[in-house]
Amino acid sequence: xxxxxxxxxxxxxxxxxxxxxxxxxxxxxxxxxxxxxxxxxxxxxxxxxxxxxxxxxxxxxxxxxxxxxxxxxxxxxxxxxxxxxxxxxxxxxxxxxxxxxxxxxxxxxxxxxxxxxxxxxxxxxxxxxxxxxxxxxxxxxxxxxxxxxxxxxxxxxxxxxxxxxxxxxxxxxxxxxxxxxxxxxxxxxxxxxxxxxxxxxxxxxxxxxxxxxxxxxxxxxxxxxxxxxxxxxxxxxxxxxxxxxxxxxxxxxxxxxxxxxxxxxxxxxxxxxxxxxxxxxxxx
Numbered sequence: 001x002x003x004x005x006x007x008x009x010x011x012x013x014x015x016x017x018x019x020x021x022x023x024x025x026x027x028x029x030x031x032x033x034x035x036x037x038x039x040x041x042x043x044x045x046x047x048x049x050x051x052x053x054x055x056x057x058x059x060x061x062x063x064x065x066x067x068x069x070x071x072x073x074x075x076x077x078x079x080x081x082x083x084x085x086x087x088x089x090x091x092x093x094x095x096x097x098x099x100x101x102x103x104x105x106x107x108x109x110x111x112x113x114x115x116x117x118x119x120x121x122x123x124x125x126x127x128x129x130x131x132x133x134x135x136x137x138x139x140x141x142x143x144x145x146x147x148x149x150x151x152x153x154x155x156x157x158x159x160x161x162x163x164x165x166x167x168x169x170x171x172x173x174x175x176x177x178x179x180x181x182x183x184x185x186x187x188x189x190x191x192x193x194x195x196x197x198x199x200x201x202x203x204x205x206x207x208x209x210x211x212x213x214x215x216x217x218x219x220x221x222x223x224x225x226x227x228x229x230x231x232x233x234x235x236x237x238x239x240x241x242x243x244x245x246x247x248x249x250x251x252x253x254x255x256x257x258x259x260x261x262x263x264x265x266x267x268x269x270x271x272x273x274x275x276x277x278x279x280x281x282x283x284x
Contacts, residue, residue, distance in 0.1 A: 062197035088183035133271035152264035
């Protein structure tokens with residue numbers, strides 16, 4: 001088979017997989033999914049209210065347009081890459097995938113372009129209510145590393161903790177955050193096409209390949225019986241139409257402010273430190 005024919009067949013296969021299975025295996029978590037995720041993460045990691053772990057992966061790009069080299073190359077890599085931002089749960093299911101950002105960007109730049117919080121800002125996200133250390137919270141959170149901003153929906157570790165409580169929290173947080181790193185490792189181990197450099201000239205073709213590999217990865221997780229949540233075809237989240245009125249815009253601004261609330265970030269982390277410490281002594 002000729003090279004051109006092989007590439008065309010690959011593209012057709014990827015488009016077919018995304019069209020048929022993307023709605024199920026690239027879906028956002030619905031209310032049922034979130035309930036099961038919260039229960040499993042609290043049971044496995046001891047973090048109530050945890051939705052998953054968030055991180056970025058760089059995919060080397062070999063056949064890139066030469067004029068784009070600078071904007072896709074970061075100093076610590078030395079070669080052009082494309083960024084995948086993903087959220088993974090403890091079963092290694094990838095719940096959010098945003099691919100196609102230039103590799104010269106850092107995690108914060110990618111976050112600002114990612115649609116991960118679009119439903120939250122529009123008021124369409126399922127409710128998440130939990131109590132930690134006697135404090136009521138209404139938004140789930142993601143475990144992240146230190147580069148991410150101090151938002152109410154992120155829980156970061158401490159860089160150099162001295163207090164025993166913070167040291168124990170750092171151990172638990174970093175151990176739990178390995179979920180997304182393990183998901184990246186398994187994804188690349190399963191599909192050699194994304195383990196090596198991308199060989200397509202067009203960005204859209206690289207995106208099709210990455211999303212297809214993620215769909216197939218999630219299929220395997222489900223087929224092996226490790227998936228926390230199975231898709232309920234009858235349950236469909238309702239989406240509220242946005243007409244762009246002044247009141248809706250004001251609500252959007254309010255939700256955005258709550259999402260980026262630094263005070264809630266520190267309060268949540270403090271409560272989780274106390275919760276992890278109390279749980280640790282109870283287990284002993």
